[in-house]
Amino acid sequence: AQTVTQSQPEMSVQEAETVTLSCTYDTSENNYYLFWYKQPPSRQMILVIRQEAYKQQNATENRFSVNFQKAAKSFSLKISDSQLGDTAMYFCAFMADQTGANNLFFGTGTRLTVIP
Amino acid sequence: KAGVTQTPRYLIKTRGQQVTLSCSPISGHRSVSWYQQTPGQGLQFLFEYFSETQRNKGNFPGRFSGRQFSNSRSEMNVSTLELGDSALYLCASSPGTDYQPQHFGDGTRLSIL
Numbered sequence: 001a002q003t004v005t006q007s008q009p010e011m012s013v014q015e016a017e018t019v020t021l022s023c024t025y026d027t028s029e030n031n032y033y034l035f036w037y038k039q040p041p042s043r044q045m046i047l048v049i050r051q052e053a054y055k056q057q058n059a060t061e062n063r064f065s066v067n068f069q070k071a072a073k074s075f076s077l078k079i080s081d082s083q084l085g086d087t088a089m090y091f092c093a094f095m096a097d098q099t100g101a102n103n104l105f106f107g108t109g110t111r112l113t114v115i116p
Numbered sequence: 117k118a119g120v121t122q123t124p125r126y127l128i129k130t131r132g133q134q135v136t137l138s139c140s141p142i143s144g145h146r147s148v149s150w151y152q153q154t155p156g157q158g159l160q161f162l163f164e165y166f167s168e169t170q171r172n173k174g175n176f177p178g179r180f181s182g183r184q185f186s187n188s189r190s191e192m193n194v195s196t197l198e199l200g201d202s203a204l205y206l207c208a209s210s211p212g213t214d215y216q217p218q219h220f221g222d223g224t225r226l227s228i229l
Contacts, residue, residue, distance in 0.1 A: 033215055045206060045220035091159065097215060102147055103172050104208075104218060106159035 002027045006107035013082045021077045023092030031097035034075045040088040120221035134195040137224045139207030147212030148190040153204040166212045202228045
């Protein structure tokens with residue numbers, strides 16, 4: 001079974017500063033995918049960034065980047081130049097690379113508040 | 117492209133009733149997954165449909181069921197509603213192949229009185 005742990009229930013950051021959200025996971029799979037999703041108060045879950053486990057290079061998407069440490073089973077999200085619109089719940093999610101296993105396992109989320 | 121559309125946005129029911137939620141995926145997406153989000157249990161996978169067949173199922177009782185139509189639209193049904201079924205139900209679609217990311221709808225907020 002897969003588990004995803006987000007140990008920071010809440011975090012805050014000053015506008016324009018950088019913040020890192022932590023995520024660890026447990027799996028016996030060798031191939032898998034990791035995601036960060038953002039859920040603002042509007043409640044729609046929005047994909048922030050995706051990482052394939054077989055890729056050593058960390059994924060980057062504009063101001064968002066990840067630090068993927070496969071051996072440590074760690075997948076943190078760094079948000080640079082934080083903006084007010086980044087205020088949201090952030091969920092780390094795992095998907096196994098198996099045929100017919102197109103389901104996500106989510107962590108409990110980190111509530112991020114960007115302070116003006 | 118239009119996003120994932122879920123209807124209705126809000127629903128209020130009483131215990132013992134049944135409810136049907138609808139999800140229209142992004143055009144061209146053949147996989148639809150359903151998730152339940154509650155403050156206590158977080159986000160939990162219910163089931164996934166691909167090409168009208170249930171391909172994957174989470175650990176929920178048989179009161180939770182779904183189906184998918186030939187146009188990939190999906191419905192989720194919950195029978196004999198319980199207070200604990202109050203939740204945000206999220207639908208997500210993806211092409212269903214090559215492990216492409218899932219794209220979510222705005223969800224249906226179900227409240228049981």
